[in-house]
Amino acid sequence: MKQPVRHVPAGEMLKLLDELAAFSAPGPGVTRLLYTPEWYRVQHFLQERMAGLGLEVRADEVGNVFGRLTGSKVTDKVILTGSHIDTVVSGGRYDGAYGVAAAVTALHYLQMTFGQPLRTLEVVSFCEEEGSRFPLTFWGSGNVTGLYDGSERENCADAEGVTLGAAMAACGLGGSIEASGAGDYNTSESGGTAFLHSPVRNDIAAYIELHIEQGIILERSSLEIGVVQAIAGQRRYRVKVCGTANHAGTTPMGLRQDALAGSAEMLLALERSAVAEGDPLVATTGRLEVYPGTPNVIPGEVQFTLDIRHSEAVMLERFCSRMLDEFADIAGRRGLILELLPQLATTPAPMDTELCMLLEQICQEQGRSYRSMVSGAGHDTQLFAPRCPSAMIFVPSRGGISHSPDEYTSPEELAAGLGVLTAILYKLAYTEN
Amino acid sequence: MKQPVRHVPAGEMLKLLDELAAFSAPGPGVTRLLYTPEWYRVQHFLQERMAGLGLEVRADEVGNVFGRLTGSKVTDKVILTGSHIDTVVSGGRYDGAYGVAAAVTALHYLQMTFGQPLRTLEVVSFCEEEGSRFPLTFWGSGNVTGLYDGSERENCADAEGVTLGAAMAACGLGGSIEASGAGDYNTSESGGTAFLHSPVRNDIAAYIELHIEQGIILERSSLEIGVVQAIAGQRRYRVKVCGTANHAGTTPMGLRQDALAGSAEMLLALERSAVAEGDPLVATTGRLEVYPGTPNVIPGEVQFTLDIRHSEAVMLERFCSRMLDEFADIAGRRGLILELLPQLATTPAPMDTELCMLLEQICQEQGRSYRSMVSGAGHDTQLFAPRCPSAMIFVPSRGGISHSPDEYTSPEELAAGLGVLTAILYKLAYTEN
CATH class of the missing domain: 3.40.630.10 (Zn peptidases)
Known part of the structure; x- marks a missing residue:
């Protein structure tokens, strides 16, 4: 040799x-x-x-x-x-x-x-x-x-x-x-x-x-x-959260369906769950858009992306489905409408x-x-x-x-x-x- | 008469x-x-x-x-x-x-x-x-x-x-x-x-x-x-949160300074505090922009607006200063840089x-x-x-x-x-x- x-x-x-x-x-x-x-x-x-x-x-x-x-x-x-x-x-x-x-x-x-x-x-x-x-x-x-x-x-x-x-x-x-x-x-x-x-x-x-x-x-x-x-395998989604656009001054906090506040709760839940899951899972929202996007109007709609990765297919699948359930819960509790559009799934x-x-x-x-x-x-x-x-x-x-x-x-x-x-x-x- | x-x-x-x-x-x-x-x-x-x-x-x-x-x-x-x-x-x-x-x-x-x-x-x-x-x-x-x-x-x-x-x-x-x-x-x-x-x-x-x-x-x-x-009197701010843009796939959750996740925590804190404060206080983020805004890149910067209103000057002042302190805490804990630009203040x-x-x-x-x-x-x-x-x-x-x-x-x-x-x-x- x-x-x-x-x-x-x-x-x-x-x-x-x-x-x-x-x-x-x-x-x-x-x-x-x-x-x-x-x-x-x-x-x-x-x-x-x-x-x-x-x-x-x-x-x-x-x-x-x-x-x-x-x-x-x-x-x-x-x-x-x-x-x-x-x-x-x-x-x-x-x-x-x-x-x-x-x-x-x-x-x-x-x-x-x-x-x-x-x-x-x-x-x-x-x-x-x-x-x-x-x-x-x-x-x-x-x-x-x-x-x-x-x-x-x-x-x-x-x-x-x-x-x-x-x-x-x-x-x-x-x-x-x-x-x-x-x-x-x-x-x-x-x-x-x-x-x-x-x-x-x-x-x-x-x-x-x-x-x-x-x-x-x-x-x-x-x-x-x-x-x-x-x-890592990847799942990408496009998420749409619909609430009610309304006057930022005349709508009391208790009467709002704020699509951005709801989305913020989803993003924090995503981060918290990803940290709890531990490496190598990563979860990211890289793009987020607010409509109508005016300082004195409560957001009526938010669209954001989800990018979730893991090296094991079963763990990836389980995490994604748990997150999407949690998003649905958050939306339901806040009177928001949630739409999920899968964009990419690699093994x-x-x-x-x-x-x-x-x-x-x-x-x-x-x-x-x-x-x-x-x-x-x-x-x-x-x-x-x-x-x-x-x-x-x-x-x-x-x-x-x-x-x-x-x-x-x-x-x-x-x-x-x-x-x-x-x-x-x-x-x-x-x-x- | x-x-x-x-x-x-x-x-x-x-x-x-x-x-x-x-x-x-x-x-x-x-x-x-x-x-x-x-x-x-x-x-x-x-x-x-x-x-x-x-x-x-x-x-x-x-x-x-x-x-x-x-x-x-x-x-x-x-x-x-x-x-x-x-x-x-x-x-x-x-x-x-x-x-x-x-x-x-x-x-x-x-x-x-x-x-x-x-x-x-x-x-x-x-x-x-x-x-x-x-x-x-x-x-x-x-x-x-x-x-x-x-x-x-x-x-x-x-x-x-x-x-x-x-x-x-x-x-x-x-x-x-x-x-x-x-x-x-x-x-x-x-x-x-x-x-x-x-x-x-x-x-x-x-x-x-x-x-x-x-x-x-x-x-x-x-x-x-x-x-x-x-x-109501109004305070408007432009908030800028700076973190580190990075690869959504290769950056473990524990090594991120995600400007959007930090902003989401601020928005939820704002909502929670406004609800706790009670009417007539209202607090709204109507516009939020994410940079670079790419699905597979961790957000390096977020800019958003704050619109806060109350009928009493002292309460308005107190709420705003408490929120801005809380935002600073959140930013500090996450290694983010916070900039606040007052835009409007009416009595x-x-x-x-x-x-x-x-x-x-x-x-x-x-x-x-x-x-x-x-x-x-x-x-x-x-x-x-x-x-x-x-x-x-x-x-x-x-x-x-x-x-x-x-x-x-x-x-x-x-x-x-x-x-x-x-x-x-x-x-x-x-x-x-």
């Missing part, structure tokens, strides 16, 4: 992160929206870079970019690692890009240090995850895992009315779908683009994603690595237990501080988790800040994540595990 | 209310904004009508219209009654207009029935009270009582940018201010307009206003008449005790059901209360609805108010009280 990975030089990855951050629309931070010129250029740049590093490069017809290191023993199944290359508007340098840059660096390091793997390794730079230009998310990993059926290309348009299909065509994508399986895998000569292949993949043996936490748990506990146990995605244990073992071997945790945010990994063993590695986000030009993770922390990622890829692809 | 007033035929008043309602801009309900053509025409119509009924007619240079019945014994002091002629956009037929129509009818009835009074009686149709066109209120009674200094004419503009002065000039008003005192009182021949006089009056001996309640207290208690004891206006007792005595004599009450809404009377004995009479508003085309008071209820108004004017002007 070969020497295990201990320390992977991070310079190449940090340089690549700098290079990726330069592909951005004007404005603060990094803005790289799906199928824009800066997006097109960064994916082309990555193909050339990976080809230059000796990886076999390929892109599918939605614009996901892959770089492969073919195994000597197992080639019909692929160990996939990477993240998404798109950003939100004025986002940071690390969200998504870190997982891509670390994956490229890890494969290069492994090849340089240990030569050809036993099992095929592949880097992916997913075209889209954020949902910042078109009203859909996970367009990259969703196409790879068969979530989308193609109808979105005509049905989805951006704020300017450009359809997804038209935006794809502008990048030379999506025009000619060849229903080619993974067996048709083509090697790109000289890093050239080959946007020809159906994105659906049935050959993924495992998916590993390295990502910044985008939260403050690791920073608050001064730990280097988060081993994600599950990606929690548990990570693969063995991969999690392997990650913890690696942290111990490398002497890195770590903890198990739940990802409250969604990630490409959640689309792979139901289909193949999947895992996520988190590194700290300073102040928990993300989706902001202020997003920051120190080079040492980035290097720690790279070390863990490289080690697990080594264990999966280079050892007879 | 002459026969006291018992029943005043209401037909003339009801017809006049119909006539006044016809002066309106297009659209639902009645819209009669200051210095618009419909406003100009209604004030001209009132001058002609009052002249036709034998009253001496006058208008001042802001467009308040007066109709006088000169006394035989006291002429240097005037018993004034009336209300405002302007409306909100799409308002009702009764708010303001009722007090004007009833005052005209009462003076006509008194003159026809009892002849010349001992003391001078005067009807007023104030040009403006609502603040619906220009960003000021009480422009009519405020000018009569010396609240305004004239600078508003250039400093205030409507939504189209027309200054108050320009709007006045369009109605032939405001151009030539003659600083003429009440002694210069001119009789108008043939109902013609004489917009020449300074509006300030120092000759008002008493002011009596009849108005719809615009609330549901009389209706809920099935009473005909409200004897207003005080017009409660107690009505004249003797006039209130006289009104109650009249209700008893006429066999009308009545109660003492506080006006939570502002009225022209509050500008007179600090200067001369003042009183207000309320009649029920169906469903408490006002500032709406659905505003309604039955002819019988309107007649009851007219009966009480006429009786008090009789007692004040025709008897040696």
